[in-house]
Amino acid sequence: MDSRVGKDGRDGGAGGVTRAIRDDIIRGVHAPGARLAEEALSARYGVSRVPVREALRTLEAEGFVARRPYAGVVVAALDDAEAEDLVEIRSLLEPLGAARAAVRHTPEQLGRLKELVALADDALAAGRLEELARLNSRFHEVLAQASGSRTLTELITQLRWKMEWVYTAKLPRRAQDSWREHREIVAVLESGDPDKAARVVTRHIGKGRGAHRPADPQAIAVDQDPED
Amino acid sequence: MDSRVGKDGRDGGAGGVTRAIRDDIIRGVHAPGARLAEEALSARYGVSRVPVREALRTLEAEGFVARRPYAGVVVAALDDAEAEDLVEIRSLLEPLGAARAAVRHTPEQLGRLKELVALADDALAAGRLEELARLNSRFHEVLAQASGSRTLTELITQLRWKMEWVYTAKLPRRAQDSWREHREIVAVLESGDPDKAARVVTRHIGKGRGAHRPADPQAIAVDQDPED
DNA sequence: GCCACCTTGATTGTATACAATCGTGCCCGA
DNA sequence: TCGGGCACGATTGTATACAATCAAGGTGGC
Known part of the structure; x- marks a missing residue:
């Protein structure tokens, strides 16, 4: 259960941490709404706070986390x-x-x-x-x-x-x-x-129908196939 | 000609630097292909290298700059x-x-x-x-x-x-x-x-035509109106 | 003269230390 | 008992210092 980013990865440095955190978010390790304290992340991934902060900035721009000044970052929640x-x-x-x-x-x-x-x-x-x-x-x-x-x-x-x-x-x-x-x-x-x-x-x-018509709110893509 | 980010800005900290650098890229102050040295940026915007680095990470995710490990960042070029x-x-x-x-x-x-x-x-x-x-x-x-x-x-x-x-x-x-x-x-x-x-x-x-058909390569949006 | 190698300089990447800010719990008073 | 205010702890934001890496220029050998 050691998630620390390997030194061997081609993308040296903070890029590796970015990928690691993103993967963990996608895989559900960090649940939506969870608080991501920088120091906890730096301990978990075996790097300092600086690469963690840069990774969080990238993930923020990508929409995976939300930042509020002096209030920390939380994993975004997709409704x-x-x-x-x-x-x-x-x-x-x-x-x-x-x-x-x-x-x-x-x-x-x-x-x-x-x-x-x-x-x-x-x-x-x-x-x-x-x-x-x-x-x-x-x-x-x-x-x-x-x-x-x-x-x-x-x-x-x-x-x-x-x-x-x-x-x-x-x-x-x-x-x-x-x-x-x-x-x-x-x-x-x-x-x-x-x-x-x-x-x-x-x-x-799997969405062959017309583009702009909003789909039935009930059928929330539950019948979509993730493997396409 | 002092571009340093004001302390009064609502978005305290590195967010302000991000906006400042992005604006300067959009306005052409930093030309496409130009090298953006971190120290030069930190001097120009009146902050340390850390906020600059975080700003560059955001701008990278947004596609305004490209990073190559240990080779610095350059302003992206849109062909x-x-x-x-x-x-x-x-x-x-x-x-x-x-x-x-x-x-x-x-x-x-x-x-x-x-x-x-x-x-x-x-x-x-x-x-x-x-x-x-x-x-x-x-x-x-x-x-x-x-x-x-x-x-x-x-x-x-x-x-x-x-x-x-x-x-x-x-x-x-x-x-x-x-x-x-x-x-x-x-x-x-x-x-x-x-x-x-x-x-x-x-x-x-201004693009009323069908969606997927690629437009005439000659007419590269030069007749588009930026003010819409 | 040309190529390979090394050294040097500059720049990026990281870690540590310090300052600013906010939420929280406690205390005091009405 | 309850509300307001204040001090404290924790966390974020920033600055400085150090290590790792790469590109370029020089030097020696062939």
């Missing part, structure tokens, strides 16, 4: 309406990213996507769902990067983090067959058709 | 493709925010919007364009907050900052008559119709 908005925003941005990726993707990125699909096939055959989830994150991360837009990439990545955050505490995983759709995405990217790429990803995300 | 993406992303998110605002806005927020429109009328009559620009920012800020979604509010606010950043260096202002449309937005919000709100803001932003 149902926020969760619904996340789904909606993502259903707008990821198709846009896919459309960009269809035009701008590099051969190397396409190769990485194909590689990830192949790895997922192996993992699926071996029944390693844990591996599948990790590959899923990587797939969408590379897909976002293929958009060629730094802004889009960062936004989509952060949205995915928050989606994971929301779903981690809400439902068990059901991951398997989304990879058939992943393979389809790669094929569309290779064809270079932006419209088709956007449509495929829209369907993949 | 034309990025600028185009910003326009596209905003044309997706602001209508969504308006749709949410039409349903969730509080009476207080609606009052503030009306008040801003009135103030803009006065400023317009007096010919104070500088005041108009500031009111314009406030209007869209309150409009975003009225969406009731913290995520949406932050995203839209950051996008607006970046739009301002892009346009500051590119074209002169032409601000006047967008306020007629602002008044229209307020009316739609009061009516409570989400679809109509989304349509009005979509037209207001």
Whole structure:
């Protein structure tokens, strides 16, 4: 149970602490609304208060924690309406990213996507769902990067983090067959058709309906599949 | 030419430095690609290196600067493709925010919007364009907050900052008559119709066409109006 | 003359120490 | 008994000092 950030991580320094705290928030180690005292964090992650403070500043900008002057930071609480908005925003941005990726993707990125699909096939055959989830994150991360837009990439990545955050505490995983759709995405990217790429990803995300119409407040994305 | 952050600012501490540096980046004081040495910044803004570092962490998360380990931070450079993406992303998110605002806005927020429109009328009559620009920012800020979604509010606010950043260096202002449309937005919000709100803001932003189709690469938002 | 290596300088990353601020509990008085 | 005020503790915000790392320039050898 030692969460201290390893010295070996490629991102030396406070960046590692940022990732560690963010992961712990997503995984529910730090519950929403919990107070995050700087000294406690510095003890827990084995660094001084300065990197902790910088990490908290990053997490604040990303929306994972809220800061009030001289009152400390607390883990942000995502209510149902926020969760619904996340789904909606993502259903707008990821198709846009896919459309960009269809035009701008590099051969190397396409190769990485194909590689990830192949790895997922192996993992699926071996029944390693844990591996599948990790590959899923990587797939969408590379897909976002293929958009060629730094802004889009960062936004989509952060949205995915928050989606994971929301779903981690809400439902068990059901991951398997989304990879058939992943393979389809790669094929569309290779064809270079932006419209088709956007449509495929829209369907993949699971919000095929019109954009701006607010969904039924009752159906708070509980039927969404975290593994997409 | 003293940019040091005043002690009087409501947001005590490093938050003020963050705002100051961001404003200077947006205003072009720190040119894209410029190296931002921490000590130079701390001298310029009259604080120590620690608040500067925290501010840079925030600005990094917001995408205004890029950090490379032990290599310092540089002001991010937005190429034309990025600028185009910003326009596209905003044309997706602001209508969504308006749709949410039409349903969730509080009476207080609606009052503030009306008040801003009135103030803009006065400023317009007096010919104070500088005041108009500031009111314009406030209007869209309150409009975003009225969406009731913290995520949406932050995203839209950051996008607006970046739009301002892009346009500051590119074209002169032409601000006047967008306020007629602002008044229209307020009316739609009061009516409570989400679809109509989304349509009005979509037209207001100036990208009425379909969402995912990439725009003509030649027409890089140069004909966009920064004052909307 | 050119390349590899090392040294040096500057800059970032981190830790420790100090100051400012706020919440809290206690005490006193009505 | 209850309310206001005050002092205390804890925590955040900031400044200074030190360690780690990298880039550049010089020097020696080939």
